[in-house]
Amino acid sequence: MNQLAIMGAIEQGLLFGILALGVYLTFRILNVPDLTVDGSFALGGAIAAKFIIDGTNPFLATLLAFIVGGLAGAFTGVLHTKGKINALLAGILTMIALYSINLRVMGKANLPLLREDTLFTYVKDMGIPNLAVGGVTLLSGVAIVFIVGVMVLKLIIDWFLHTDMGLDLRATGDNSKMIRSFGVNTDSTTIIGLALSNGLVALAGAWVAQYQGFADVGMGIGMIVIGLASVIVGEVLFGSSSIFRVTLAVILGSIVYRLVIAIALDQGLNPSDMKLITALIVIFALTVPTVAKGIWKKQAVRTARGGSSDA
Amino acid sequence: MLNITNVNKVFNAGTVNEKIALRNVNLHVKKGEFITVIGSNGAGKSTMMNMISGGLTPDEGSIKIDGKDVTRLAEHQRAGLIGRVFQDPMAGTAPNMTIEENLAIALGRGKRRTLGFGVNNQKRELFREQLKQLDQGLENRLKTKVGFLSGGQRQALSLLMATFTEPKILLLDEHTAALDPKRAQLIVELTEKIVERYKLTTIMVTHNMEQALNMGNRLLMLHDGGIILDIPDEKKRTMKPQDLLRAFETARGGESFSEDRFLLT
Numbered sequence: 013m014n015q016l017a018i019m020g021a022i023e024q025g026l027l028f029g030i031l032a033l034g035v036y037l038t039f040r041i042l043n044v045p046d047l048t049v050d051g052s053f054a055l056g057g058a059i060a061a062k063f064i065i066d067g068t069n070p071f072l073a074t075l076l077a078f079i080v081g082g083l084a085g086a087f088t089g090v091l092h093t094k095g096k097i098n099a100l101l102a103g104i105l106t107m108i109a110l111y112s113i114n115l116r117v118m119g120k121a122n123l124p125l126l127r128e129d130t131l132f133t134y135v136k137d138m139g140i141p142n143l144a145v146g147g148v149t150l151l152s153g154v155a156i157v158f159i160v161g162v163m164v165l166k167l168i169i170d171w172f173l174h175t176d177m178g179l180d181l182r183a184t185g186d187n188s189k190m191i192r193s194f195g196v197n198t199d200s201t202t203i204i205g206l207a208l209s210n211g212l213v214a215l216a217g218a219w220v221a222q223y224q225g226f227a228d229v230g231m232g233i234g235m236i237v238i239g240l241a242s243v244i245v246g247e248v249l250f251g252s253s254s255i256f257r258v259t260l261a262v263i264l265g266s267i268v269y270r271l272v273i274a275i276a277l278d279q280g281l282n283p284s285d286m287k288l289i290t291a292l293i294v295i296f297a298l299t300v301p302t303v304a305k306g307i308w309k310k311q312a313v314r315t316a317r318g319g320s321s322d323a
Numbered sequence: 324m325l326n327i328t329n330v331n332k333v334f335n336a337g338t339v340n341e342k343i344a345l346r347n348v349n350l351h352v353k354k355g356e357f358i359t360v361i362g363s364n365g366a367g368k369s370t371m372m373n374m375i376s377g378g379l380t381p382d383e384g385s386i387k388i389d390g391k392d393v394t395r396l397a398e399h400q401r402a403g404l405i406g407r408v409f410q411d412p413m414a415g416t417a418p419n420m421t422i423e424e425n426l427a428i429a430l431g432r433g434k435r436r437t438l439g440f441g442v443n444n445q446k447r448e449l450f451r452e453q454l455k456q457l458d459q460g461l462e463n464r465l466k467t468k469v470g471f472l473s474g475g476q477r478q479a480l481s482l483l484m485a486t487f488t489e490p491k492i493l494l495l496d497e498h499t500a501a502l503d504p505k506r507a508q509l510i511v512e513l514t515e516k517i518v519e520r521y522k523l524t525t526i527m528v529t530h531n532m533e534q535a536l537n538m539g540n541r542l543l544m545l546h547d548g549g550i551i552l553d554i555p556d557e558k559k560r561t562m563k564p565q566d567l568l569r570a571f572e573t574a575r576g577g578e579s580f581s582e583d584r585f586l587l588t
């Protein structure tokens with residue numbers, strides 16, 4: 013497999029790591045399955061592309077994507093908590109609504125950014141050299157900048173989840189009855205969590221649009237599953253014993269996911285097969301630990317019964 | 324400290340499942356009183372507790388805590404005044420969070436949430452101090468996830484979390500019922516120690532008549548949605564479980580106390 017493909021996979025893995033962080037916030041911290049993601053990812057791309065083309069500073073355009081994504085998440089949160097709509101359905105409703113809204117924002121189905129100054133052209137212009145050891149390129153200069161950016165985001169999230177407000181958010185997902193008895197409005201924490209999550213997802217969408225050089229109305233399709241794949245693979249491979257560790261794990265999970273996809277493509281599979289591969293990865297990551305635990309338990313029981321039975 | 328006035332609650336009104344859970348309940352609790360509540364299954368004990376905590380809203384009547392009308396306040400809006408321990412040891416703590424994080428949430432009861440660190444060294448010192456009185460060695464396990472603790476330990480922690488910020492009212496709804504006798508005894512002793520220490524105004528529901536007589540300084544018996552007995556401290560001290568049963572029969576005008584409806588222990 014060629015180095016360029018690997019380097020590209022790592023760069024993408026880092027950007028989609030932001031998506032994974034967002035999905036982690038709802039799926040694991042709030043314990044709410046949120047399907048807004050597909051819509052808010054494309055929303056982030058659409059907002060960033062539209063504003064950049066209209067001459068807005070790319071930093072500002074990206075920040076706007078984050079904020080508007082947050083509003084989309086808050087909308088799902090209000091539907092779920094105040095409107096008492098089932099969380100899955102609330103997410104689907106926002107996602108569907110966003111499809112039309114994204115088309116409105118972009119004005120057409122695809123917005124190219126090739127001639128524009130974007131965050132990505134800034135990063136490339138920084139001219140950071142590739143990191144090579146003994147002639148083998150390990151990381152592109154772009155990836156090094158991405159690592160710094162994603163790590164800063166990760167640390168901010170770590171910090172937030174350890175503040176008073178962050179503790180409330182975590183307790184809302186962990187035991188909502190308990191946290192209400194301590195005076196916390198769980199409707200608010202749920203809405204805040206969904207807003208933050210979708211803000212991050214839209215931020216990822218904004219970055220990806222600038223990285224790939226276009227925003228597309230369909231760019232969000234399947235993002236929830238990719239986010240889940242990253243979270244689950246990350247947790248299985250890199251552990252989830254603490255917040256600090258698990259936020260790192262989901263980013264690494266995202267990189268692993270991209271590498272697996274790159275390998276699958278290298279083996280001659282079609283890009284259109286990747287959704288299937290993604291689903292298989294999630295199924296594999298979800299079932300293998302359970303099955304492995306079962307086998308391990310059976311063996312432990314056998315040992316406890318006084319030595320192995322096949323002796 | 325607590326005034327419940329003419330409170331009524333009907334579930335599923337107007338349907339075949341209509342159930343009158345509370346009938347015209349009046350209760351006035353003085354500061355520092357420790358009330359034990361007994362009554363048969365379905366008597367309305369939990370419903371009354373939920374009215375006070377805000378989990379349920381009365382159909383009629385009013386509830387005042389420390390002079391403040393809380394009848395229409397949501398549960399989270401009045402939580403600053405009330406500490407609660409639930410029957411289920413899993414219900415009062417967040418299992419995937421550490422002991423210190425759980426305590427930090429308890430410490431913030433009813434206060435505005437900020438973006439300051441939830442746990443800092445100063446708070447840790449306080450938590451260690453507080454955990455010592457549980458005698459469970461938890462003061463050395465601040466960073467352990469609560470899910471790893473035993474049911475008894477979790478209930479002890481719940482009790483501490485409900486009380487160490489000195490709420491106006493402490494509500495205990497069968498908080499020892501899910502524990503084995505030895506652990507239950509431990510929680511009983513802890514409850515007495517903590518209530519005494521902070522002079523907490525307490526309402527404790529129990530199915531155990533001995534417990535109801537031995538603990539606290541006032542005893543209520545609920546039946547069919549109403550308070551049918553209200554026994555003051557002096558009288559309560561002299562009573563035995565048989566006397567309670569007799570008092571019940573007198574209050575009900577001769578209806579005998581069917582034992583299957585009243586778990587005797």
Ligand SMILES: Nc1ncnc2c1ncn2[C@@H]1O[C@H](COP(=O)(O)OP(=O)(O)OP(=O)(O)O)[C@@H](O)[C@H]1O
Pocket residue numbers: 334335342343344362363364365366367368369370371
């Ligand atoms: N949410 C509800 N919907 C309908 N009926 C309810 C509801 N909650 C309680 N009830 C009914 O109200 C009555 C009083 O219930 P409550 O839980 O207060 O009894 P309790 O005295 O706590 O009993 P136990 O000793 O079994 O805990 C019962 O008949 C119960 O079935």
Ligand SMILES: [Mg+2]
Pocket residue numbers: 368369370496
């Ligand atoms: Mg009850």
